[in-house]
Amino acid sequence: MLITVLVPTYRRPHDLLRCLKALAQQTRPIDQLIVAIRDIDTETWEALQTVSHLKLPLQTVEVTVPGLVAAMNAGLSALKGDILTITDDDSVPHPDWIERIEKHFLADDQIGGVGGRDYVYHGEILEDGAATVVGKLSWFGRAIGNHHIGVDEICEVDILKGVNMSFRQAAIKNLKFDERMRGTGAQVHYEFAFSLTVQKQGWKLIYDPKVAVDHYPAQRFDEDQRHTFNTMALTNAVHNETISVLEYLSPIQRIVFLLWSLIIGTQQSFGLLQCLRFFPKEGLLAAKKWVAAMQGRWQGYQTWQSR
Numbered sequence: 153m154l155i156t157v158l159v160p161t162y163r164r165p166h167d168l169l170r171c172l173k174a175l176a177q178q179t180r181p182i183d184q185l186i187v188a189i190r191d192i193d194t195e196t197w198e199a200l201q202t203v204s205h206l207k208l209p210l211q212t213v214e215v216t217v218p219g220l221v222a223a224m225n226a227g228l229s230a231l232k233g234d235i236l237t238i239t240d241d242d243s244v245p246h247p248d249w250i251e252r253i254e255k256h257f258l259a260d261d262q263i264g265g266v267g268g269r270d271y272v273y274h275g276e277i278l279e280d281g282a283a284t285v286v287g288k289l290s291w292f293g294r295a296i297g298n299h300h301i302g303v304d305e306i307c308e309v310d311i312l313k314g315v316n317m318s319f320r321q322a323a324i325k326n327l328k329f330d331e332r333m334r335g336t337g338a339q340v341h342y343e344f345a346f347s348l349t350v351q352k353q354g355w356k357l358i359y360d361p362k363v364a365v366d367h368y369p370a371q372r373f374d375e376d377q378r379h380t381f382n383t384m385a386l387t388n389a390v391h392n393e394t395i396s397v398l399e400y401l402s403p404i405q406r407i408v409f410l411l412w413s414l415i416i417g418t419q420q421s422f423g424l425l426q427c428l429r430f431f432p433k434e435g436l437l438a439a440k441k442w443v444a445a446m447q448g449r450w451q452g453y454q455t456w457q458s459r
Contacts (some may be wrong), residue, residue, distance in 0.1 A: 153233075153235060153254060153257065153267075153429065154180060154183040154232060154233040154234050154235070154254070155183050155184070155233050155237060155250060155454065156175045156183065156184040156185070156186060156231050156232060156233030156236050157184070157185050157186070157188070157226065157237045157250075158186045158188065158224070158227040158228075158236060158237070158238045158241070159172075159175075159185070159186070159187050159188070159238075159239055159240070159258075159441060160187075160195055160220055160227065160240055160241070160255070161172060161187060161188065161189055161193075161223075161241035162189070162193055162195065162196070162223075162241075162337065163190075163195060164196070164242060164370050165195045165199035166199075167241050167242040167322050168187070169202075169203065170244060171240075171242070171244060171245070172185075172187075172208060172245075173205075174244045174247075175208060176207065177247055178247060178248075178249045178250045179247050179248050179250070179314050180248075181306065182208065182209060182250060183207050183232075184209050184210060184211065184231075184233070185210050186230050186421075187210065188223035188226050188227045189213070190214075190215050190223075191214050197296050198339075200212065200349070202298055203259050205370040207331075210314065211230060213226045213227055213230050214226075217335060218293070218364065219330045219336060219383075219420075220338055220339045221294040221330065221331055221339050222334075222338065222343055222377065224329040224342070225328050225329050226252065226333070226439065226446075228274055228324075231321065233321065234320070235253065235254065235257055235320060235321065235377045235445075236318060236321060237250065237253055237318040237320075238316075238317050238318065238326065239315055239316060239365055240314065240315045241268065241343045242369060242370035243315050243365040243366065243367050243369070243433075244368070245316075245366075246364045246365060246366070246367060247451060249268075249363060249364065249365060252268075252363045253266050253268075253362065253363055253451050256350060256358060256363075257318075260285075260356070262355065263318070263320065263355070263356045263357075263358055264319060264320050264322075264323030264350045264353075264356060264357060265312055265318060265323065265347065265351075265355065265356075265357040265358070266312075266317070266318045266358055266359075266360065266363060267309065267312035267313060267318070267357070267358070267360075267362040268316045268359065268360050268362065268363025268364050269299060269300065269301075269363070269365075270300050270364070270365050270366075271300065271317050271334070271364060271367060271440075273367065275439070277377060278389060279300060279326065281298075281301035281400070282303045283298035283301045283302055283304075284302075284304040284361050284391055285298060286302035286303075286307065286309055287299060287310055287311040287312060287313070287347075287359050288307030288309060288310050289311060289345045289348065289397070291405060291408075292408045292409050293401055293409030293412065293438070294412070294415070294418065295311060295344065295393065297311070299312075299313040299359070300313075302361045303361060304343060304361070306358055306359070306360045307358065307359055308357065308359075309358065309359045310347065310348060310349065310351055310357065311343065311357075311430065312347045314342065314356060315365060315367050316364075316365050317343060317347070317368075323350050323355045324338060324346075325351065327346065327349060327350070328344055329345075330342065330345040330346070330396075332455050332459075333345070333392045333395075334387075334392060334451075335385070335388045335389075335392070335399050337372050339386065339388055339392065340385070340389040340392060341396060343393040344392070344396035344397070345392075345396035345399060345451065346394060346453065348396060348397075348400040349399070349440055352400060353381045355365075366396075370383060376421075381437065383440065383444045384445040386421070386445060387445075387447045387448040388448065389420075389450065390421045390445050390448025390452060391448040391451045391452040391455065392452070393448075393452070394413075394448065394449055394451075394453060394455075395452050395455055395456050397409055398452070398453070398456045410453070412447070412450070413449055414446070421448065421449075422441050422442040422445045424437065427439065427440075427441070
């Protein structure tokens with residue numbers, strides 16, 4: 153079994169070098185390492201000239217289009233392995249990461265995807281928490297993540313997280329990452345559509361908290377600055393989520409999902425009731441979040457309808 157690791161990167165050379173060092177220390181060596189890099193990212197191209205001592209099977213893929221999806225699809229086009237394993241440049245995979253992933257795929261040929269925990273660090277502080285429900289999509293379309301705090305045993309899931317996800321080549325041979333995803337960089341929720349499509353084709357997706365990486369969320373060079381509100385970033389994220397969920401659900405479930413998202417919503421993408429709930433604390437900011445989320449739902453619905 154040949155294993156390919158894909159790392160998309162943009163303007164974070166120090167984070168990338170830390171990630172590559174961890175990949176070089178895997179107990180099960182990598183067979184192919186693809187680093188997808190923007191053509192204009194001079195710092196990263198220069199940094200990669202210094203890693204020959206790591207003895208990695210490194211292959212670079214140049215990307216000329218902004219956004220994570222273009223980088224991921226460029227990486228797919230160079231895939232040689234039986235297993236595609238994906239992580240971010242700001243991660244540090246644990247030494248047994250590849251070894252544990254391979255064991256899962258060897259143990260069950262119905263497994264199409266494997267994901268695991270990403271221990272999220274803010275500086276030196278580990279984000280705390282424990283969740284037994286991870287990577288699930290409810291019957292009415294509410295997505296539950298929690299990949300970073302999953303503590304249960306190995307379980308089947310609906311959604312894997314981009315920083316720590318692997319797929320069997322046979323399960324994704326006719327797939328690409330959805331180019332309808334919006335955003336100029338991170339294109340949040342791009343992994344929703346990919347994971348749900350693999351599962352809809354009949355493959356099992358599993359989550360194992362021991363398939364682990366340390367995750368040090370680094371600066372993004374686009375409109376999405378993680379914990380700072382930006383109208384365009386939220387609208388894009390909700391747009392991307394909406395497309396992914398509508399593609400997966402049945403016609404009746406789609407109606408329920410749209411009604412739920414408009415009336416209730418979540419703490420990340422407000423419906424009317426969530427807006428009213430947070431208005432006493434956030435004031436006009438809550439109203440702005442609600443408007444951005446509604447724009448994202450409507451635009452996502454329009455994009456889905458025009459497919």
